[in-house]
Amino acid sequence: MNQTELDQLISPFRDKIGDFEIAADKFISYIIIKPDQLPALMQLLRKDCGFNHLSDLTAVDYGEEFEIIYRLYAIPGKVNVTVKTRVPRSQSELASICSIYPTADWQEREAYDLMGIIFDGHPNLVRVLLPDDFTGHPLRKDYQKGR
Amino acid sequence: MEDLFLNIARILHCWLVSGGLSAIGADLVLLLIKWISILGIVTMNVIVLIWLERKVSGFIQQRLGPNRLGPYGAFQTIADALKLLTKEDIIPAGTDRWIFMTAPMFFIVVAVMLYLVLPLGKDMTIVNLNVGLFYFISLGSLSTICLLMAGWASNNKWSLMGAMRSVAQMVSYEIPLAFSLLGVVMITGSLNLSDIVAAQSRFWFVLLQPVAFVTYFIAATAELNRGPFDMPEGEQELTAGVYTEYSGMRWALFFLAEYTNLVAVSALASTLFFGGWKGPFLPSWIWIILKTYLVMLVFMWLKWTFPRIRMDHLMSLSWRVLIPVSLANVLVTGVGIEFFRWMGW
Amino acid sequence: MTTLFDTDQYIINIGPQHPSTHGGLHVEALLDGEEVQEAIVHLGYVHRSLEKIAESRTYTQFIPYASRMDYLATHLPTLGYVQAVEKLMGIEVPERAEYIRIIVGELSRIASHMLFVGSLAIDLGATTGLVYCLRDRELIMNLFEMSSGQRLLASYARVGGFAEDLPEEFFPALQAFLDKLPTMVEEYHGLLTGNEILQARCRGIGVLTADMAVAYGVTGPNLRASGVAYDLRKDDPYGIYERFDFKIPLGERGDCWDRLMVRVEEIEESGRIIRQALKDLPGGEIRSKVPRILKPEKGLEVYYRIESAKGELGYFLVSDGGEKPYRIHIRAPSFINLMALGPISRGGKLQDIIANIATLDPVLGESDR
Numbered sequence: 001m002n003q004t005e006l007d008q009l010i011s012p013f014r015d016k017i018g019d020f021e022i023a024a025d026k027f028i029s030y031i032i033i034k035p036d037q038l039p040a041l042m043q044l045l046r047k048d049c050g051f052n053h054l055s056d057l058t059a060v061d062y063g064e065e066f067e068i069i070y071r072l073y074a075i076p077g078k079v080n081v082t083v084k085t086r087v088p089r090s091q092s093e094l095a096s097i098c099s100i101y102p103t104a105d106w107q108e109r110e111a112y113d114l115m116g117i118i119f120d121g122h123p124n125l126v127r128v129l130l131p132d133d134f135t136g137h138p139l140r141k142d143y144q145k146g147r
Numbered sequence: 148m149e150d151l152f153l154n155i156a157r158i159l160h161c162w163l164v165s166g167g168l169s170a171i172g173a174d175l176v177l178l179l180i181k182w183i184s185i186l187g188i189v190t191m192n193v194i195v196l197i198w199l200e201r202k203v204s205g206f207i208q209q210r211l212g213p214n215r216l217g218p219y220g221a222f223q224t225i226a227d228a229l230k231l232l233t234k235e236d237i238i239p240a241g242t243d244r245w246i247f248m249t250a251p252m253f254f255i256v257v258a259v260m261l262y263l264v265l266p267l268g269k270d271m272t273i274v275n276l277n278v279g280l281f282y283f284i285s286l287g288s289l290s291t292i293c294l295l296m297a298g299w300a301s302n303n304k305w306s307l308m309g310a311m312r313s314v315a316q317m318v319s320y321e322i323p324l325a326f327s328l329l330g331v332v333m334i335t336g337s338l339n340l341s342d343i344v345a346a347q348s349r350f351w352f353v354l355l356q357p358v359a360f361v362t363y364f365i366a367a368t369a370e371l372n373r374g375p376f377d378m379p380e381g382e383q384e385l386t387a388g389v390y391t392e393y394s395g396m397r398w399a400l401f402f403l404a405e406y407t408n409l410v411a412v413s414a415l416a417s418t419l420f421f422g423g424w425k426g427p428f429l430p431s432w433i434w435i436i437l438k439t440y441l442v443m444l445v446f447m448w449l450k451w452t453f454p455r456i457r458m459d460h461l462m463s464l465s466w467r468v469l470i471p472v473s474l475a476n477v478l479v480t481g482v483g484i485e486f487f488r489w490m491g492w
Numbered sequence: 493m494t495t496l497f498d499t500d501q502y503i504i505n506i507g508p509q510h511p512s513t514h515g516g517l518h519v520e521a522l523l524d525g526e527e528v529q530e531a532i533v534h535l536g537y538v539h540r541s542l543e544k545i546a547e548s549r550t551y552t553q554f555i556p557y558a559s560r561m562d563y564l565a566t567h568l569p570t571l572g573y574v575q576a577v578e579k580l581m582g583i584e585v586p587e588r589a590e591y592i593r594i595i596v597g598e599l600s601r602i603a604s605h606m607l608f609v610g611s612l613a614i615d616l617g618a619t620t621g622l623v624y625c626l627r628d629r630e631l632i633m634n635l636f637e638m639s640s641g642q643r644l645l646a647s648y649a650r651v652g653g654f655a656e657d658l659p660e661e662f663f664p665a666l667q668a669f670l671d672k673l674p675t676m677v678e679e680y681h682g683l684l685t686g687n688e689i690l691q692a693r694c695r696g697i698g699v700l701t702a703d704m705a706v707a708y709g710v711t712g713p714n715l716r717a718s719g720v721a722y723d724l725r726k727d728d729p730y731g732i733y734e735r736f737d738f739k740i741p742l743g744e745r746g747d748c749w750d751r752l753m754v755r756v757e758e759i760e761e762s763g764r765i766i767r768q769a770l771k772d773l774p775g776g777e778i779r780s781k782v783p784r785i786l787k788p789e790k791g792l793e794v795y796y797r798i799e800s801a802k803g804e805l806g807y808f809l810v811s812d813g814g815e816k817p818y819r820i821h822i823r824a825p826s827f828i829n830l831m832a833l834g835p836i837s838r839g840g841k842l843q844d845i846i847a848n849i850a851t852l853d854p855v856l857g858e859s860d861r
Contacts, residue, residue: 025792026792027579028795053706053709055804055806055823056795056806056808056821056823058821060819069808071795071806075706075720075722076720076722077728078728082795102709103708106827106828106831107828110827114541114543127536128535128536129535129536129539129861130539138544139541139544139819204619204620207620208619209623209624210623304502304503304504308502374617375617375689377617384506384843384846386510451619451620452618453617453687454618454621454684454690454693455616455617455693456693457692457841457844458526458842458843459841460693
């Protein structure tokens with residue numbers, strides 16, 4: 001979906017979800033949104049726009065901030081919406097979207113496990129890949145062995 | 148050839164009596180010798196059987212099977228047996244020690260005792276019991292207790308699960324097993340296995356009682372814990388079921404007993420349905436061996452072809468299909484017998 | 493009040509060391525007798541932190557790691573990875589390489605599905621089924637050995653094409669394999685799917701409805717078995733998949749049986765694709781000119797997904813302009829498919845968990861990464 005299409009899709013709902021930005025890189029365009037508006041946007045995309053497949057949920061460490069990326073698809077088809085949001089490193093918390101997309105359950109656990117993002121409202125936010133007694137979050141750039 | 152073993156026994160008896168033993172004393176000593184030879188035959192036979200099972204499974208699965216040690220890998224089982232014998236006897240902590248230790252022994256004892264009543268040839272029964280069939284069935288179900296002992300004493304969840312399964316399975320399958328044999332008993336009017344063999348001089352009972360044979364075969368597979376009914380072991384879900392905690396010689400005893408049971412059940416099948424030791428040209432004891440091995444090959448064939456049935460399907464097969472069918476078989480047999488009597492045949 | 497006949501919940505840990513968990517999978521089953529009240533999946537026994545390793549390797553050096561994820565369909569994860577890097581770098585791939593990618597990719601899919609059929613058979617207790625499937629898979633392994641010298645972990649794909657061209661003897665061998673393929677599938681039907689016990693073990697077991705499947709993000713053959721026609725090769729074509737004519741096999745109810753049959757049919761469809769690719773295979777270069785050191789633009793990121801044998805395999809690559817990726821995230825289909833294991837096992841029997849694990853077809857190297 002290119003920038004204008006995305007704009008047409010989302011803009012009617014601007015009053016519902018508040019302010020957001022539509023940006024584009026070389027390959028795709030995406031929505032940038034504040035973390036606190038995320039559940040409302042997700043709800044909207046799921047219920048009203050029919051994006052029923054959360055393909056990927058991941059986080060990237062950009063030093064001061066973490067970027068959390070949600071990739072949504074509508075099954076069947078290849079229409080894609082990418083949502084990005086940023087949380088500060090000091091307070092890496094945002095709302096869980098588990099209740100909207102059940103598939104986010106383990107993906108959020110993985111992001112918590114490896115990157116240390118805390119998803120509020122997740123029913124069972126425990127480590128999924130690493131052992132329970134592991135300390136630290138290895139995919140953070142400042143992670144060092146033995147820390 | 149026909150009387151080879153009988154002559155050996157007679158010579159031994161004469162020799163013992165001439166050595167100064169009373170006739171009863173000589174009989175007792177002879178009985179002991181028969182017992183020991185049965186034990187020897189059973190253990191040696193199991194070695195052959197395991198080799199055969201490996202070869203058969205290899206054939207079915209388009210592999211070679213054991214082929215390194217001895218001709219056609221014949222010594223592989225012996226090497227395995229030696230390995231098992233020399234392994235450390237591990238009794239895990241937390242087990243019910245005595246029950247854990249004795250369960251495999253009881254299991255093998257029960258299995259060997261089955262052979263006492265089997266007619267292994269013309270006039271070749273160790274104890275010619277007049278309730279031989281009854282004895283066989285009741286002893287056969289004793290093995291459940293041994294499996295329950297093993298499963299309970301292991302103090303392992305898999306084992307207990309396997310033991311529970313084996314009890315449920317054996318209790319259910321005991322009934323169609325006994326009922327399926329009832330048809331044969333009704334025709335011969337005797338529980339003595341030698342009489343049953345004698346009654347098949349004209350035709351085999353598998354022709355008169357095909358339904359009973361099929362029921363017996365299915366129920367016996369379940370009783371033997373062999374695939375597709377190997378619930379107590381259930382490797383894919385219960386790791387090794389009741390045998391999980393066993394290793395070395397104790398595990399080997401279970402293994403031995405399972406094959407011993409297999410031989411006994413197959414021998415019973417050939418006795419009841421395929422005319423036992425009766426057959427032309429060859430000596431009687433060769434005939435029973437041939438028939439038993441053929442039945443066993445069918446058991447092996449089944450095991451290596453079929454997936455394992457699910458526990459609840461297994462139970463419903465017994466209670467909903469096999470028991471009504473075997474009961475109906477008893478009814479039809481009874482009516483048939485009366486009908487033939489009325490016709491004056 | 494407790495009485496003598498009260499029962500406790502019986503907790504059984506299936507795995508991580510267990511004959512039929514396909515690697516280090518740990519399922520905690522809460523049982524009432526033989527009935528499953530809850531099945532909780534614990535992962536991470538094969539976790540190698542591939543995403544962290546990737547950050548300290550160059551783009552090229554990560555290729556062998558990718559094939560170690562889904563080692564049962566070795567070419568597919570590497571192909572997905574190199575295609576993601578190519579997209580990031582804007583590299584064109586020669587036509588011949590594109591066709592060979594289809595061939596080895598679909599061969600990997602067949603290999604994976606064959607092992608699926610075999611491992612389902614052995615998990616249901618039919619040992620012989622496994623041996624038949626492995627025997628046939630061996631032919632594919634031989635083909636892989638011809639192509640790259642490696643049987644299991646081929647690492648054959650490179651950014652911009654392949655390491656080297658296929659040898660001459662590959663093509664007659666592939667043709668012989670394709671000729672035998674229908675017979676093999678027929679044999680599976682005769683030995684396994686025609687068996688009453690196997691049908692009883694699979695039909696109506698582990699039902700994953702279409703809604704549930706989509707909600708849990710299940711993809712690949714598992715999703716298609718639930719009746720949702722979603723195959724990236726058709727819906728979001730990558731590479732040159734648009735040029736091929738093939739069907740997407742669909743199930744109806746989403747039970748173990750459908751998951752089995754969909755895969756068996758996919759084996760045949762993949763065979764069709766390979767035949768077409770083999771017919772049209774052009775000559776020419778196998779690898780385009782690629783800089784020795786790959787340095788994508790700074791701040792560029794790409795999400796590239798392919799239809800792997802297990803489902804939707806996605807690679808998310810972020811570049812910081814250096815020769816090593818800033819971040820790699822792998823959307824592993826096995827990982828997300830496994831989430832459905834708990835819900836579909838609930839209310840079934842203990843033995844059904846085994847069938848469910850087998851038919852969800854997780855490969856733990858991929859789910860744990």
